[in-house]
Amino acid sequence: MRGLQLPLSQTQRTRLQRAFEKLQSLSSKANSDASVTVADTIPVNYEDAFLKGHGTTELNGELVATVCGVVERINKLVYVRGLRARYKPEVGDIVVGRVVEVAQKRWRLEINFSQDAILMLSSMNMPDGIQRRRTALDELNMRSIFEENDVVCAEVRNFQHDGSLQLQARSQKYGKLEKGQLLIIDPYLVKKSKSHFHHLEQFGIDLILGRNGFIWVGEHVETRDSMVVDKPNSSEQSMVLEERNQTHTPLEMRQNICRVANAVRVLSTLGFSMDADLIMETVELSSSLKIDIHDMLGSEFHVLVAEREAERRSLMGKRRR
């Protein structure tokens, strides 16, 4: 584990150590053998033909790792997958990004990838919902949809030939995210799952787990069907803008948002994969133990979460057997 920047007392340190050891023993054997650091030799059967992938190099007739990570083997390809690398996009991934530039007919978003992702104007639903050709007037009004520094949720559409990423936000569930906070964690902690949009009903909060490590926690926004007639919407929108300037998020919802955000922070410090269920369990653990929201970032809660996770995984393992 990366050195935890937490002041731990001796008992807390031993408890944490024990929890981590338990977790390591529970993780599958194959994986633990496959982790390598720089200059480790990768165990390969040299008689078979194999392809040297990323993160490997041949040195003195041996295959040696050049990055710290896990060895992956796919058919004949052997490569090392680095852990704390930048986000590696796949088509269909849901990502949360921040607009850095409004360019001609497109927006550039920063998504913790080696390049900025592009969201074309044509890949975005028009505010009036009509499917039509984008005119020059639409281009000039791009800023009314997304401005610089806006937080946007979108889906990976495809890769361009030069390696850059194209996004699309055609469905109503994608779009601008407001009334909440953005958390940044390591991308490898968010695994691909069935749904990345979670509506936590009992709190009235939206939780979006972007695969690029950007997590959005905010007030729940009703996704409206764009096919519904839109005249009443436009007056509603202008009213919403004025209201927004006056009303703030209610205190209870804000407390819930903070609790969920702190749960995400704790899990990312401990290096556990993000999962809506796990986050909910952590939140419930904190409220059942009556831990003050701010104390969730203290060392005691970190130790409790680690112990709880070790217990949960050992129970799951026993159930399987």
Add this chain to the structure above:
Amino acid sequence: MVGLSVGEKHFIQGGISQDLRLDCRKRLTYRPIYVETGIIPQAHGSARVRLGATDVIASVKAELGKPNALQPDKGKIAIFVDCSPTAAPMFEGRGGEELSTELSVALERCILGGKSGAGAGIDPTSLVVVEGKVCWDLYVDGLVISSDGNLLDALAAAIKAALSNTGIPKVDVAAEMTGDEQPEVNISDEEFLQFDTSGIPVIVTLTKVGKQYIVDATSEEESQMTSAVSVSVNRKGHLINKLDSEIAAAEASEEE
């Protein structure tokens, strides 16, 4: 500094007005502070202070020098802050110079007192070896490694911790001192004198966002501030200085 969308800014301001900030602190709660001393063995004293994601290092180096002709019974202390480019991309090259100068001046005023020496945290007369001829020059250097708001408080804490960790080597002076000759001095390798740091003040910065004041702002909250006041207080509770800090206010207005 990463930009913030209108919705996020509104959320931050709402949180502060409702006494529940982004990381669930109250308005007047500090982030957990971690202090490590003695991290630079080559320096006479050093300390590292972490305040959330803000990370600063202070080091103290003492050298023998000649006292100022106008103040022969006092040693010299210089405080200098450097904002490293690793803290923020805008600090690259000469970008961090303005902020560094402001922080250095502010810290000098707080710790060394005014022009007449009133309100000094360290007594410069304790640094003199031979009056008029030899004195200790203290060079206090602050380095900002990572910036997430509230640099002044963190630096003041780091300097206080570094000075408490400082050991000035004991000096033996040769007996004869005739006229203008430089006396021979023998710097001891084993015996050290500790500093009395009880007089060094602590700085608390209050940032105004909307209608409320918060303590220990993160860089996102600092981008929303309208003004800030830094107060340095010493052990006796005396307010040494009130600095109307324009440091981050200037930064905030630059972004707009």
